[in-house]
Amino acid sequence: MNRRRLLQYLLLLTILFSQGFFTGLLASDTYTWTGAGGDGQWTTSANWENDGPNGVPDLPPYDADVIINGNHVVILSIPTNYTVESVHLKNGAMLTIAFGATLTTRKGNVGNEGFTIESNAVLVLEGALNIYDLDANLDIGLFIDDLGSASIGVNGVLYIPDYGGTHDRTCAMRVDGSLTNNGTVLITNPSDRGILMGSGGSVTNNSSGAITVSGGFEGIYFRSSSSITNEGTITLSGASSKIIEGGSGWSLTNNGTLAGTGTIKSKYLSFGDGSSLSPGNSAGTLIFDNGSNAVNLNGVTLIMEVNGPTAVSGYDQIQITGSGDLKLAGSTLQLTGSYTPVQGDQFFLAISTGTGSVTGTFGGGPFQINNVSLTDLSNGGLEFGQFLPVEFTSFTARQAGKAVQLHWSTATEINNDYFAVEHSTDGRHFTVIGKVSGFGTTQEAQYYNFVHDTPGNGLNYYRLNQYDFDGAHEYSKIQTILFEGEDLWTIRPTLARQFVSVEWLEVPQSAATVEVFNVAGQKVYSQEAAAWASRLEIPVEDWMPGMYWVLVRDAGQGSARRFVKE
Known part of the structure; x- marks a missing residue:
């Protein structure tokens, strides 16, 4: 009898300390939307049912896996900052995250995804959605399946960061369905791909939309029949492989601004008339892996930064690696940057490292950097080689x-x-x-x-x-x-420590602009004084000692007074 009892205890201990048992104990509860509360509000506890041991209506806690299944319309209203483990929308469910509200998923358990939209489900994002991977075990941060869709409003923000560690997620965001962006999408340091465009998936980035992917193995990967249409801004950088890669039969149509540093597989990339291309990140290189295909920049504005005389580290550069040509005819070059060229400087803004050629010349000339004129060398180069007149x-x-x-x-x-x-x-x-x-x-x-x-x-x-x-x-x-003007106003004290007051001798009938300049001519203060205001106080306690000029512009006229800061 004792021996049998001992065996029973040993069996019980084996069960208790088995990994599967404790995994079950520590697993997150699943909370399912019922809508029984009748108001469609996420924050109404009667709308939820705990599928765990309690089985009673209750709000999902921070470690809950949330499921909204069926034709339910759910709203996360303001002011709300809500955190759960994961969210799963399916079978026609619609979730709206209102402007001012924030929803955060911590790590995700259901399907190894932080946020899933499938089977005709819809996400409307007017507020903020943060998708984290705290346990470093997600395969996908945001997954939109072939029947799912998401829409991000002008104030909406989708943020998918990677906090480091050993991650096995295949991508931060996968789109097999459709995504329309009018707001902000920010993906940082994914362990593999930033965005995976599944077969048939589509993204429309409208004129107010901004999509940024930094770090990872690949910025955006396209599968067949997937597409992105960009009317806004897409910025890609920091990928260890390519910032744009894909198989066959996909498309990226840029009608807005495409910016970044890295290598682009360009076979299915096209530029619309009036679009922009901005290589580099404070000077850098944009490389077209073009194979035998030409890269045609007709109608494209090239925004090139020049901060020094050396390619890549000092100024932006576009490169092609294949046998196809880089065609500059019809493009417009827009130069920015802080560098002032010296005699003999040459800037090769577009080059070929393959067997293809750079043809045509930049449009938009004559070209200048900091009031220094440059000569177009054709074929992607500019030169400052003449003596100053x-x-x-x-x-x-x-x-x-x-x-x-x-x-x-x-x-x-x-x-x-x-x-x-x-x-x-x-x-x-x-x-x-x-x-x-x-x-x-x-x-x-x-x-x-x-x-x-x-x-x-x-x-x-x-x-x-x-x-x-x-x-x-x-x-x-x-x-x-x-030049000091007529005595319409005065300034006191003229030897100041903490404040200086501008006082009008006659109350102005219209608004006036008050500006302060140091002796180097640099503006250090600007403020509009309202109409009928007789006095404006300027704090100067933190300013450097020395003489300053106060300039008042009123009804198109300007006059100045000076004071000394002790």
């Missing part, structure tokens, strides 16, 4: 009574016809106020001056536009000078 050695603006005296000098001049002197009161819109003849070609220093008799009250901007005999021109740097 005029080498400035100085340019200054000084007050002379009620006028402004401009002085400038040159070290050398080549084919210098004349200088157009330009003036502005807002720093954006300049008008020509005079011309000064140049000395043609000379290797000797030359000195020039010009007097502006009618400067405006407040801040005045001056620049020189130097013209060659062939019509080519180049701008100088801008000089500024402040």
Whole structure:
């Protein structure tokens, strides 16, 4: 008898400590939507039934697997920040996450997916949906099957991050059905693919939509008959393999902006007229794995960043690797960046590393970076190889009574016809106020001056536009000078520590703009003063000591006063 009892105890202990038993104990409860509460609200406990040991209506806890099955319409309203284990919509269910509401899935158990939409189910995302993988065991973050669909509104945000560790998910998001995006989709560091486009799946990224995938093995992978139409912005970067890859018979139609760094399988990629291509990420390379297929950039604006003289690290570059050509004819080049070219600089913005050729030239010229003109070398290159027509050695603006005296000098001049002197009161819109003849070609220093008799009250901007005999021109740097105006307002104290007050002697009948500039001409403060306001207080406690100018613009007129910060 004792021996039999001992065997029973041993058997019981074996069952208790078996992995399957404890897995069952620790498994998440499943909560199923019944809609018995009648109001369609996620946060009404009577709408749910716990399929676990309790079997009573109750709200799903943070570790619950949620199932909404059947033709139910469910709303997660504001203000709500709700967390569950996973969500499964199927058989015609519709879930709306309202603007201002947030739903978060922690790790997912049902089907190894964080959020599943299948069998004519619909997700309407106007708020935020976060899909996490805390246990690093998900296969798919968001799965939309061939009969499922999702729509993201302009304020909607879908966020699928990867917190690191050893993940086995096949993709952060898989679309076999349809997804329409008007908001934001952000996928970071997936262990494998960012987006997997299943056979027949479609994504429409409308003009307000932004899709970003960074990191992972592949950014977007296309299976046959899948498609993405982009009217907004798609940004892809950081993939260890390709940012766009696929099999056969898929399509990516870019009518918006396609940006990023990495390699694109381009056979089924097409660009619409008026679309944009933005290679790099603060300078980088976009590589077209084009095989025997041409890459045609007709009608495409190329947004290229130039921050230095070296390809990839300093400026953006487009490359092709196959035997097909890269066709630049009909494209428009838009240069941005902080670099000022020096003599001899060459920028090869488009090159071939395969047997194909770069044909045609960039449209949108003449090209400049920071007011430095560049020569189109054709076939994807620009050059700054000529001597400067005029080498400035100085340019200054000084007050002379009620006028402004401009002085400038040159070290050398080549084919210098004349200088157009330009003036502005807002720093954006300049008008020509005079011309000064140049000395043609000379290797000797030359000195020039010009007097502006009618400067405006407040801040005045001056620049020189130097013209060659062939019509080519180049701008100088801008000089500024402040003029104090009539006594319509005053500033106190003029020696300040914490605050400075702008006080009107007559209450203005319209709104005024108050701006503050340091001695270097940099704007450090801007504020609109309401109509009929007699006083505006400016906090200066954290400002650097020194002299400042306060400029008040009212009804198209400007005047300035100065004060000193202790």
